[in-house]
Amino acid sequence: MTDKFAVSDTFLNARTRLVPRNAVAAIILDEEERLLLQLRDDKEEIFFPNHWGCFGGAIEPDESAMDALLRELHEELGIEFGEAAVETFITISFNMKPGMENTDRHFFLVRTARAAAKHLRLTEGRSAEWLAYEEVMKLPNVTPYDKFGLWLYFNQPRL
Numbered sequence: 001m002t003d004k005f006a007v008s009d010t011f012l013n014a015r016t017r018l019v020p021r022n023a024v025a026a027i028i029l030d031e032e033e034r035l036l037l038q039l040r041d042d043k044e045e046i047f048f049p050n051h052w053g054c055f056g057g058a059i060e061p062d063e064s065a066m067d068a069l070l071r072e073l074h075e076e077l078g079i080e081f082g083e084a085a086v087e088t089f090i091t092i093s094f095n096m097k098p099g100m101e102n103t104d105r106h107f108f109l110v111r112t113a114r115a116a117a118k119h120l121r122l123t124e125g126r127s128a129e130w131l132a133y134e135e136v137m138k139l140p141n142v143t144p145y146d147k148f149g150l151w152l153y154f155n156q157p158r159l
Contacts, residue, residue: 002042002050004127007141011051014044020096020103024069025054025146027089027107027153030114035136035150038076039127040143050126052136053143054107054150065091065106073110077128078121086110090152092145107149 002008028036042050055076059068066083073081087109093102114130122128133154136142152159 004039004050005139005141006050008042008050010042010044010049011141014049016045018045018047020047020100021058022065022104022106023056023058024065024072024106024108025056025149026069026073026086026110027054027150028110028112028117030112030117030130032114033154034114034130034132036112036117036120036128036130037136037142038122038125039129040125042126048141048143051141051143052131052139053146055128059106066108069106069108076122076124078123079119081110081112085112090149092149094145105145105149107153109153 002010030036036055037052038055040046040049040051040053055073056069057072059065066086069086070081070083073079089107089109091107092105095102120128133150136150137147
């Protein structure tokens with residue numbers, strides 16, 4: 001089994017073609033501003049296998065970013081969050097190679113009580129853990145766009 005706090009051989013040696021899509025990401029925070037992150041599966045057909053990242057996923061055609069977020073959270077954690085529990089944070093737009101259309105990653109803030117989160121049911125990924133921001137920033141295997149989104153959130157007073 002691959003160490004959950006290390007870069008995996010799957011990530012380093014993957015050759016499967018990947019198709020970027022617009023996506024959503026949930027910055028899930030408890031009362032102490034700890035983050036609930038997902039350890040992604042260690043499969044070469046996904047972006048950043050065996051990396052920690054925000055819960056979320058691709059936006060389906062004709063789906064709003066908010067609808068995609070609520071669907072993904074239900075699919076991945078087995079819980080229904082209403083729009084009232086979710087706050088739009090930021091969108092990061094980037095392209096992955098010259099000439100490619102930009103890909104958008106929409107970040108949302110989701111606040112939940114740690115006690116309520118005990119009812120979450122992980123249905124995708126290898127693991128889920130509550131981590132402090134400082135712990136996350138020191139890990140070698142965090143998806144770079146999520147790490148940047150988290151940095152932007154926690155550094156709002158500096159910007």
